[in-house]
Amino acid sequence: MPEITEKELPHNLKPLWLKALSAVQTNNLSYAVSLLQAVLKDGPGFLDGRKILRNCEIQLCGGPKKKGGLFSIQTGGMGLMKLASQAKKDPAGSLPLIEKELEKDPYNESANDLLFDTFVRMELFESAAFALETVRKGYPENAKLLHKLAEFYFTRDLHLVASDVYNDIIKHHPTDSAAIAGAKNASARASMAKAKWDENADMRSLMRNAAEVEELEKSTRTGLTKEQLEERRDRTIEKYNADPNHLTTVKDLANLYEQLEDWHNAQTFYEWAHTLSNGDVALSTKAGQMKDRAAESDIRNLEAAAAADPSNADLQAALAAHKAERLALVVAEAKRRVEQNPTDPQLRYELGNALYQAGDHSGAILHLQQATRNPHIRTKVLLLLGRTFKAKGMFDLSIKQLSDAIADLHAMDNTKKEVLYEKGILHNEMGDKTQALDCFKQIYEVDYSYRDVAQRVESSYQ
Secondary structure, three states, X not given: OOOEOHHHOOHHHHHHHHHHHHHHHOOOHHHHHHHHHHHHHHOOOEHHHHHHHHHHHHHHHOOOOOOOOXXXXXXXXXXXXXXXXXXXXXXXXXXXXHHHHHHHOOOOHHHHHHHHHHHHHOOOHHHHHHHHHHHHHHOOOXXXXXXXXXXXXXXXXXXXXXXXXXXXXXXXXXXXXXXXXXXXXXXXXXXXXXXXXXXXXXXXXXXXXXXXXXXXXXHOOOOOOXXXXXXXXXXXXXXXXXXXXXXXXXXXXXXXXXXXXXXXXXXXHHHHHHHHOOOOHHHHHHHHHHHHHHHHHHHHHHHHHHHHOOOOHHHHHHHHHHHHHHHHHHHHHHHHHHHHOOXXXXXXXXXXXXXXXXXXXXXXXXXXXXXXXXXXXHHHHHHHHHHHHHHOOOHHHHHHHHHHHHHHOOOOOHHHHHHHHXXXXXXXXXXXXXHHHXXXXXXXXXXXXXXXXXXXXXXXOO
């Protein structure tokens, strides 16, 4: 059974597919998941559809789930064991059931491993690789499944890709001798294949003319100057004008505008590429990033103009309006993401930060308190929570948050210096000069040049 493209979808599945794309575009992800699962039930080889399904599930469920310990197993262990037995007898029939498990946790290692084995039995090899690539993305430290993926690529003569996977294993397991040997072997095989290609055919002889060769070489070059990028942009615009619906050309043009830091045009063409791609989530994300950068650039330009002409009331008003509009958009987007995934502490922190920046300190506290559950961001959350309580005049609660943050920090890095400095300033405002000086001295002992701590500490001896 071969993989199929959108054009090759059975006629009866196309209306469902179009509804699914519409649901993705309107951010109705739960509905999109149900529609995509229905499409894939009858079109199991439709890999592009499966990729969009997985992206939707990841957005709904968040990142990889934290493991409970050495002997922890992922949800659905016994159910997957039964499914594994069923998949051997009826691979195609078991796929929807495996997908139901992945709907709960798209990064589930056991479910993706089973999905890989099932696709291999069905000879859907690209789909099989996608299953283990999902694990590689979510749990790159899983040496067992990454070895399985690397060996799969190697046996299919994808030696360069196999080498990349082996190198990923080595990043997390530097002493893995099998991965080290595999990386060397795969790299050597890739070099041999390239040498054989070079002997049998000169790439230039396969091109239609020298101009195509030059274009290919330029397209793979990195570190181009602004003039070279503008030259490529102008050539790509000509291609675009000839065919505005050619997805690759539109993506290339968007990328060139991004490299040139022309954020508005980059946003426009990433949005058009997203439309042409029938809902590629990565392109939608890119368009959003360009929109953010365009807004930030507009504000910086207005700030510079307002600073150069401080008496210009229109400029000052425009700057204030842009900043207010920008903050409102950031808050609205952060709220939307939290509504989609209310249990994600990172999203709670982003919303709390947005509300703090917008001056809604009371609204920020709830989300920041929930964000402290994530140990990876706990320190910066406590720092912001301390600043939020300070902004409300609740100095004792602010001191408590900053003290908790310091307790979590051992090395005197920039983060600890920032927390100590903030705590020192707060003690100073409360009139507790002794505690304030203690905070500043801790920084002074390791970093004389940090902000104004030298002046604060030395003046206390005079």
